Amino acid sequence: MARRKHKGIVWVTGASSGIGRALALRLARNGWQVAASARSAAALEELAADQEGSIFPYPLDVTDMARTKQVHAEIELAMGSIDMAVLAAGTYKRDGAFDFRAQVAQSMIAVNLQGTCNALEPLLDSMMSRRRGKIAIMASVAGYNGLPGGATYGATKSALNNLCEAMKPEAERRNVSLSVINPGFVDTPLTARNDFPMPFLISADEAAASIEKGLEDGRYEIIFPWKMKLAIKFLHALPAMLRFTITRRLVRAPD
Numbered sequence: 001m002a003r004r005k006h007k008g009i010v011w012v013t014g015a016s017s018g019i020g021r022a023l024a025l026r027l028a029r030n031g032w033q034v035a036a037s038a039r040s041a042a043a044l045e046e047l048a049a050d051q052e053g054s055i056f057p058y059p060l061d062v063t064d065m066a067r068t069k070q071v072h073a074e075i076e077l078a079m080g081s082i083d084m085a086v087l088a089a090g091t092y093k094r095d096g097a098f099d100f101r102a103q104v105a106q107s108m109i110a111v112n113l114q115g116t117c118n119a120l121e122p123l124l125d126s127m128m129s130r131r132r133g134k135i136a137i138m139a140s141v142a143g144y145n146g147l148p149g150g151a152t153y154g155a156t157k158s159a160l161n162n163l164c165e166a167m168k169p170e171a172e173r174r175n176v177s178l179s180v181i182n183p184g185f186v187d188t189p190l191t192a193r194n195d196f197p198m199p200f201l202i203s204a205d206e207a208a209a210s211i212e213k214g215l216e217d218g219r220y221e222i223i224f225p226w227k228m229k230l231a232i233k234f235l236h237a238l239p240a241m242l243r244f245t246i247t248r249r250l251v252r253a254p255d
């Protein structure tokens with residue numbers, strides 16, 4: 001019998017920068033064949049050149065449902081069955097009561113929530129019928145509590161936690177494992193625009209290491225760093241009125 005020389009085939013979305021890029025590199029260096037997706041074809045080509053023979057670019061806008069399904073099929077045709085997927089494509093724009101715009105909300109929902117669903121459908125279809133596979137969905141600790149400035153972003157991440165939790169028991173019946181990833185603040189282009197202090201900030205490489213370990217350990221919730229985990233779970237456990245006494249301090253009045 002032919003022996004597989006690699007750990008398996010992993011599809012990473014959001015692989016052109018930040019956490020997704022660091023994770024794609026780490027997984028490739030540690031024996032995975034990586035299909036890397038994001039909109040920036042040039043950034044994906046550069047990534048593939050860095051790990052020639054281990055990372056393969058599959059440019060994609062996850063908001064395009066038909067194209068996402070097509071890319072999934074292209075990967076499986078060219079590389080073989082996807083063993084693991086990390087759905088990390090995401091975007092953040094500040095919004096809240098001062099500046100709420102439905103169109104801004106729609107743009108975040110389209111990428112973070114609908115974009116994840118667009119990749120989930122073909123992944124679940126093929127993994128559930130094959131009765132094998134692992135899917136990790138990138139959410140955020142921002143999904144735990146409603147925080148000023150992160151109204152829609154937090155809502156999308158909260159929804160992803162709920163979606164993943166709802167599907168896990170059914171997926172398990174077909175030997176498909178679902179995980180949710182809830183990072184705290186990570187130093188990436190997404191957070192570089194933030195003009196407020198980011199407690200317990202970690203690098204994208206540190207985040208990728210935590211994710212890889214969590215996946216290897218088969219954890220359902222991969223949440224890090226531990227100080228942020230404690231802080232956010234404590235806040236979540238407080239009664240709403242007490243939580244508001246804390247979150248009121250985070251309000252930043254517009255100029």
Ligand SMILES: NC(=O)c1ccc[n+]([C@@H]2O[C@H](COP(=O)([O-])OP(=O)(O)OC[C@H]3O[C@@H](n4cnc5c(N)ncnc54)[C@H](OP(=O)(O)O)[C@@H]3O)[C@@H](O)[C@H]2O)c1
Pocket residue numbers: 013014015016017018019020037038039040041043060061062063088089090091092111115138139140141182183184185186187188189190191
């Ligand atoms: N940084 C943090 O503190 C933090 C904390 C918790 C969770 N997260 C989550 O982690 C994930 C990665 O974020 P990051 O911090 O690494 O930010 P980032 O560097 O901005 O990376 C975002 C990635 O998503 C891709 N992307 C955005 N829109 C896309 C679309 N329509 N179709 C396909 N790909 C798209 C981007 O590539 P293109 O622009 O090339 O498409 C990029 O590769 C996001 O889901 C984010 O919400 C981040």
